[in-house]
Each structure stands twice: as structure tokens, then as C-alpha cells.
Amino acid sequence: MTKLAKPPGQRLVKRMSTRTKWMILSPVSLLVISAGLCVFSEAAHVKHTGGPFRQWFLWGIYSLILINGGIALFGQAVRYRVQIDYRRFVRRELKKRDREWSRLKRKTSPGKGEA
16 A cells, blocks of 8 residues: 655644744634634624525634634644643753752762761
């Protein structure tokens, strides 16, 4: 079986740091949510002014797609941010343990002339 070629952007996204992914997804997701809310208000306006059912219904469906897509992207951005914070926390804890370990090691190791 032949191996399928990967999409061109997949390698680019894989090489991005978690921070870069978060920095891109956060504002993009908020823009998509905002666009969805604008489309939703337009659909409501068309409905209340007596526009045809098909028009405001399709606008409403489109707005729900945008809003839900934006929420999904925002959720992914939150996941990236949690990863960043967790990694920072783990690094700090490991540094604390290393400092404690070296401090205890110096206290318990015999000095010159002892033993």
C-alpha cells in the first residue's frame, strides 16, 4: 500500500511551539466567535423584519457553525495554555527539588579533615 502525502501545513503546525499555537488560536477563535454572533444578529434581524424563512434559517445555521467552531478553537487554545502552565510548574518544581537535594547533599557530606 502506498503512503499518502501529508498536507503541506501539517508539518508546519507540528514544528510550531505550543506557545505559538496558543498565540495564534486565541485571537482567531475569538474572531470566529464574534463573526458568528454578528451573523446570528443579522439572522435575527432578517427574521423580525419578515424576511423569507429560508434566508434567516440559513443565516442562523451559518452563525451556529461559526459560533461552535470558534468555541472549539478556543477550547483547543485553552488546552495549549494549560500545557504551557503545567510545563512551567513542573520545571520549577524540579529546580526546587534539585536545589533541596544539593543543599541536603552539602550538609550531609563530610567536610575536610572529618571522618
